[in-house]
Amino acid sequence: MNLHALRLFYVIASTGSVTRASELLNISQPAITAQIKKFEKELSLSLLMPQGRGITLTDAGVKVATLAKRLFAVEQQIEQFALDYGQGSFGHIRMAATYLPAHFLIPAWLAKFKQQYEHVEMTITTTNSSGAESAFKYGR
Template identity: 50%
Template sequence: MSINLHALMLFYHVALTGSVTEASKRLNISQPAISAQIRNFEKQYGMILFEKKGRNLVLTPFGQKLFKPTEKLFILEEQIHTMIEDYQKYPKGKLRISGNYLATSVLIPKWASLFKQKYPEVEVVISTVNSQTAFDSLHHYEVDIAIFGNSNITTQTSHSLQCLELYSDEFVFVVAPNHKYANRHISIEEMIREPFIMREEGSTTRRRLVEVCEAHNVNPPKIELQFNGLNEAIQAVVAGYGVSYVSLLVASQFIQRGELATVEVDGIRLTNKIVLCSHEPAYLEEYIRDFISIILKNKA
């Protein structure tokens, strides 16, 4: 038996707004029609979805259970609707790009500029997140392209995804130029005794730092300052406090200006592949394929 998706949609909006009145305004459907269809839906399946508390409707325990998958269903519907809209509006679509800080601050600006010169009517939306979130956003069709560090992220969860390596980056320990360890060779034991400034848990560099410590049988360092942005973490190190573990592609500009110095830690040399992931070309609008072409031609 097929489910009455229209009634399920009405249930979703009443649950979301907390009242039939608000759902009626949002959907432009009369209150009696909404109430009647929800009652019929409840009667059809022998269940109670709402109970009255004051002026509001609240979900019953089963209503709460039903709401979670229903919410996912209609969020997915919105995403599908957006995809179709973009396709119909071509070349006035929207290009959604998700990337880690390195990608969105160092790599993507040039590529986005070149793209907009060719496609001025396409809206470009760029979001900065950690690497895992960037990949998850792509996997769930929330973005069109994800660019991130591929450390311990399984990119083969879907046969429809295509990932290309853009760069082989390196992780480095950095300090202010006047730090006692600036431009020196030291042991991992010495390094981890220093106060660390890092990104949030879930970031690629944070995970790699933990892996380095585990591989050398030492406890991870104490994170004295934590930021949601890599630039903020680097600026704190530039100001003279603590050390950090960062991408060389990001740190190189600060090192060249004399604002940061590296520390060579004995026996530690870790690389980080920067990858571009998208869905298979056959599933992409022409302008998304063109953006990937622009990247491949201008990634040097």
């Protein structure tokens, strides 16, 4: 399926107008119309029908627009996740520490860290120094 054509269709469905979609996307009306015709042919569905000087969605068009809205919302979530992840806002930190730091120092540090990076998961293992070294060495 041509996702570019789906996006064009979605903008038309959202604005209710090929003209407004054309203005928003900086694409000529004939180019948009040609893409939509090709997209309808690809799907073997009629998505739009003329109504006076404008257009209206067919029943199939309403359903495709609803599904497209969900798809583009997920796309936006993926883009936001990638941005956040790249900035260190997501992930998993594993930490091994001896008893004293694990119970008296690290909790305060982690509380501060979690305020800024609430989606970063943390795992703390309390162990002796050789256990901490082993955990680091073998990624446990």
